[in-house]
Amino acid sequence: MKLFQLVCSAVSRDLFKRILVSLELIVGLVLLYLCTGLLEKYRSIDQLMEKYADMAAVEPNDPEQIAYAQAHGTLFEATVMLTGENETGAQRFFGEINSLAYYQAVPMELAEGTWFEADVQDCQYLAVVPYSLRGRFPCGQRCELYFLETGPISTYVCGVMPSDLTFGNTGAVYFDDTNLSILLCPTEAVRDYTEGRLASHRYVKLDEIDPGALRVLDIDAVALVKDLIHEGNRQSMAAPGFLCITLLVLFGTALLGEVFLSARENEKDYAIRFLCGASVRKAVLIQGGVNIAIILIPYLLSLVAAFALKIRLYLHSTLWPLLALTMGSVVLSFVQLTALSRKSPAQIIGRRFRQ
Amino acid sequence: MSLIRLDHLEKYYNKGKETQVHALKGVSLEIESGEMVALMGVSGSGKSTLLHILGFLDSFDGGRYDFEGAGTSSLKAEELARLRNEKIGFVMQNFGLILHQNALQNVSLPLLLNKKTKYARIRPRALRLLQDLGIGEKADVPVDQLSGGQQQRVAIARAIANKPKLLLADEPTGALDSQTAEEVMQIFHRLNEEKGMTVILATHDPRIAAECSRILYLEDGRINETQ
Numbered sequence: 001m002k003l004f005q006l007v008c009s010a011v012s013r014d015l016f017k018r019i020l021v022s023l024e025l026i027v028g029l030v031l032l033y034l035c036t037g038l039l040e041k042y043r044s045i046d047q048l049m050e051k052y053a054d055m056a057a058v059e060p061n062d063p064e065q066i067a068y069a070q071a072h073g074t075l076f077e078a079t080v081m082l083t084g085e086n087e088t089g090a091q092r093f094f095g096e097i098n099s100l101a102y103y104q105a106v107p108m109e110l111a112e113g114t115w116f117e118a119d120v121q122d123c124q125y126l127a128v129v130p131y132s133l134r135g136r137f138p139c140g141q142r143c144e145l146y147f148l149e150t151g152p153i154s155t156y157v158c159g160v161m162p163s164d165l166t167f168g169n170t171g172a173v174y175f176d177d178t179n180l181s182i183l184l185c186p187t188e189a190v191r192d193y194t195e196g197r198l199a200s201h202r203y204v205k206l207d208e209i210d211p212g213a214l215r216v217l218d219i220d221a222v223a224l225v226k227d228l229i230h231e232g233n234r235q236s237m238a239a240p241g242f243l244c245i246t247l248l249v250l251f252g253t254a255l256l257g258e259v260f261l262s263a264r265e266n267e268k269d270y271a272i273r274f275l276c277g278a279s280v281r282k283a284v285l286i287q288g289g290v291n292i293a294i295i296l297i298p299y300l301l302s303l304v305a306a307f308a309l310k311i312r313l314y315l316h317s318t319l320w321p322l323l324a325l326t327m328g329s330v331v332l333s334f335v336q337l338t339a340l341s342r343k344s345p346a347q348i349i350g351r352r353f354r355q
Numbered sequence: 356m357s358l359i360r361l362d363h364l365e366k367y368y369n370k371g372k373e374t375q376v377h378a379l380k381g382v383s384l385e386i387e388s389g390e391m392v393a394l395m396g397v398s399g400s401g402k403s404t405l406l407h408i409l410g411f412l413d414s415f416d417g418g419r420y421d422f423e424g425a426g427t428s429s430l431k432a433e434e435l436a437r438l439r440n441e442k443i444g445f446v447m448q449n450f451g452l453i454l455h456q457n458a459l460q461n462v463s464l465p466l467l468l469n470k471k472t473k474y475a476r477i478r479p480r481a482l483r484l485l486q487d488l489g490i491g492e493k494a495d496v497p498v499d500q501l502s503g504g505q506q507q508r509v510a511i512a513r514a515i516a517n518k519p520k521l522l523l524a525d526e527p528t529g530a531l532d533s534q535t536a537e538e539v540m541q542i543f544h545r546l547n548e549e550k551g552m553t554v555i556l557a558t559h560d561p562r563i564a565a566e567c568s569r570i571l572y573l574e575d576g577r578i579n580e581t582q
């Protein structure tokens with residue numbers, strides 16, 4: 001308890017200075033985080049380019065493409081109640097709920113509308129309806145599709161297919177020869193993607209995409225690749241990459257400087273605690289507690305910041321540099337403590353206090 | 356029974372090395388409880404070395420040191436730490452405060468290190484000490500913003516926080532102007548007379564030494580009672 005109080009009082013001292021140091025560290029770490037995140041993005045874009053490059057080149061009817069459709073799309077057979085003005089009846093559809101990534105990856109022309117209509121706040125799904133149903137479900141309207149199996153689904157009809165396509169003449173969707181088909185895709189993701197698409201600066205605005213939706217839909221990869229291919233953003237990554245490395249070096253130097261500068265001060269405090277009645281063991285323990293607290297507070301804060309950024313930016317596995325830095329600081333502080341415990345406090349007093 | 360009894364105390368620095376210094380050459384002396392002793396000598400005569408040993412900051416290489424009638428050479432690090440904490444107060448020339456802590460935190464340090472003091476009593480006690488020394492209103496001020504005289508008062512408050520038997524002061528007025536030095540000396544006198552603390556202070560200043568009841572001269576590591 002008292003040890004805790006000792007450490008607390010040592011850490012809380014001159015709080016302003018401590019906070020400044022902490023902020024400095026946090027800023028550094030966040031920068032570092034952003035930088036590594038950027039680097040990672042750069043790296044992952046290369047990987048994604050590789051992964052998805054051949055996909056766009058897949059010919060219609062290619063069995064690979066069909067396999068992809070079957071693997072990624074959620075196919076279902078549903079009975080939809082058609083409640084038009086003139087007639088009411090039930091009809092069987094093959095529906096497919098798919099990620100946007102899929103529709104992006106596998107190009108398909110629409111007769112009317114676009115895939116990415118916005119303003120669909122209260123709709124659960126976007127629907128692309130077969131050509132034959134365009135009268136009953138006009139493009140650009142909300143309508144409720146009543147599935148016997150699942151109940152009503154609120155949709156926004158964002159497009160009409162060129163014809164009642166069958167399996168044989170499109171690679172886009174799985175169709176059954178005999179049944180009319182309908183495509184449904186969750187509106188959430190589409191809306192988010194729309195905003196991203198409308199953005200002037202693709203790369204930044206992409207950050208605003210809801211990562212939750214993206215994760216569910218496994219969407220970012222294709223979106224990124226498309227963006228980069230279409231807008232030639234790839235070259236512009238080199239500058240931030242260079243910036244990252246520079247900042248990393250600067251930050252690393254600053255951190256080391258911080259640790260070594262405080263060493264002198266720590267040595268004095270250590271001797272004073274010894275003088276006031278702490279044994280060497282206890283004085284080292286207190287200093288260790290102080291060091292750990294000073295290291296951990298900013299690191300924990302920056303970890304939170306990093307996590308927030310991670311979620312915002314939807315970056316993968318970029319926490320390791322943070323962890324490495326933390327571990328490095330802990331090791332460094334440990335080395336410092338061992339060095340401290342080997343010194344005679346009386347000598348420190350003699351030297352530092354000119355006795 | 357004397358508070359301190361030294362018998363042919365020896366101290367070497369860097370023993371066995373080329374840079375070996377024989378800092379104390381068989382120092383023998385006795386100091387009774389309640390004395391106020393001045394330790395004089397030129398720079399390098401071994402005053403600080405002697406005070407460090409008396410205050411259990413440093414070990415010695417030969418001879419005997421009895422504190423309150425008991426030998427100290429066999430004491431373990433933890434026991435020495437407890438002696439430093441409870442029986443010894445140490446005041447230094449340039450105060451030896453933790454500069455980025457405030458006065459209250461500095462004075463609380465020996466109280467926090469004392470197992471017998473309840474946590475709830477630390478703050479009020481530290482405040483009382485600062486008030487007694489006339490700097491109660493500076494309790495929350497970081498010590499590096501205090502004047503030299505005020506810092507030395509904080510250091511004295513910290514030294515006497517656990518009501519020690521022995522107050523060791525290594526050139527306590529060396530960094531102060533003569534008026535502040537006199538005020539600080541008054542505090543030592545008060546502690547000696549009113550609280551019965553034994554005071555040993557190292558100084559070059561003959562006027563300071565003259566205020567003490569006894570003067571010891573250290574000369575090249577040897578004690579000389581009269582000069």
Ligand SMILES: Nc1ncnc2c1ncn2[C@@H]1O[C@H](COP(=O)(O)OP(=O)(O)O)[C@@H](O)[C@H]1O
Nearest residue numbers: 347355368376378397398399400401402403404
């Ligand atoms: N840590 C040390 N290492 C080596 N020599 C020391 C050390 N401390 C003091 N000395 C030497 O011991 C002698 C006594 O020093 P000290 O006790 O500091 O004298 P004073 O306080 O009277 O000036 C001096 O010769 C000094 O150089």
Ligand SMILES: [Mg+2]
Nearest residue numbers: 354355402403
């Ligand atoms: Mg000295």
